[in-house]
């Protein structure tokens with residue numbers, strides 16, 4: 079069983095990331111004798127698929143518990159659901175000697191972690207991610223939140239889970255589109271920070287078709303390590319966290335332009351292609367490396383649209399973004415596969431909007447670059 083530590087600042091609580099073939103047994107061992115009871119939070123699909131096993135394991139360990147299940151989907155990540163969860167915790171008699179267990183994807187982790195962070199001014203929580211995206215991205219870094227009508231993830235707090243228990247076996251029941259969401263973030267980690275992982279992915283994708291569970295474990299662990307390293311960095315290096323935005327500036331623009339009817343994974347995949355192309359147009363990334371990224375995105379299972387991207391709508395979305403962020407939209411750019419371009423120590427770059435437009439309208443890419 080591997081182990082990684084996230085400990086952002088010396089005095090802050092640390093979070094252990096544990097890779098384990100039996101997450102429920104491990105959890106039961108960790109909580110027995112330490113907590114009076116557990117609140118297990120899952121969406122109803124995950125509760126049906128995996129929650130029952132956890133519940134019977136807790137019952138066998140004579141660990142008092144309640145299960146709170148909610149409708150699957152990002153639309154449930156609201157203040158209203160959090161309030162219902164809190165009411166259920168009060169009814170169950172949960173107190174400061176209880177802990178919360180999130181079993182599910184990023185929605186469950188964000189919601190359960192946020193509730194744990196504010197219930198009685200904060201009680202401990204454990205995260206057991208069941209989607210690839212939650213394993214390699216959402217469960218790491220301690221960010222928790224809910225959406226409001228005015229914006230996604232608008233209300234929340236940093237509350238590190240005591241431990242994240244990673245078990246790739248949960249992914250056997252994951253539908254293909256959800257595999258793609260996680261794959262996008264893994265490609266992002268590789269493109270910006272890990273050339274070796276990129277090369278592994280060039281042989282291993284698409285992940286949902288992977289026949290080797292050992293290879294999948296290795297890819298997940300390597301990707302987790304990259305995000306853990308970035309979010310563990312001390313304050314002086316905080317700018318490095320923005321490296322995780324590669325593909326996301328254009329990606330968010332595409333999501334907004336499509337009225338969020340495009341999956342996050344696909345938006346980020348296309349966003350990475352456009353941002354790699356911007357890296358090439360600004361003379362930073364060799365065209366051959368840009369072409370490699372385009373091939374990897376396709377190999378992951380993303381089809382590239384044949385028609386031009388909605389350049390006008392994306393640029394408009396970037397303009398709105400720019401206003402919100404007091405005047406600048408910045409891009410993470412590559413200098414080669416596995417390495418981001420830096421300018422005077424900064425990880426992000428301002429780019430002439432005319433160039434951004436060009437990268438968008440010169441779609442579809444021929445030969446990748």
Ligand SMILES: NC(=O)c1ccc[n+]([C@@H]2O[C@H](COP(=O)([O-])OP(=O)(O)OC[C@H]3O[C@@H](n4cnc5c(N)ncnc54)[C@H](O)[C@@H]3O)[C@@H](O)[C@H]2O)c1
Nearest residue numbers: 123150151183184185186208209211212216221248251252
């Ligand atoms: N906190 C962070 O740092 C962070 C980072 C990235 C994303 N996020 C958040 O994560 C959320 C997206 O995460 P997600 O894609 O995991 O969404 P999700 O939690 O809604 O899960 C996606 C779907 O997969 C189903 N599912 C989950 N595990 C399954 C399994 N093992 N088998 C079959 N089906 C399963 C769920 O029922 C759901 O329908 C967004 O709300 C996003 O804002 C947070």
Ligand SMILES: [Zn+2]
Nearest residue numbers: 263326342346
């Ligand atoms: Zn993302």
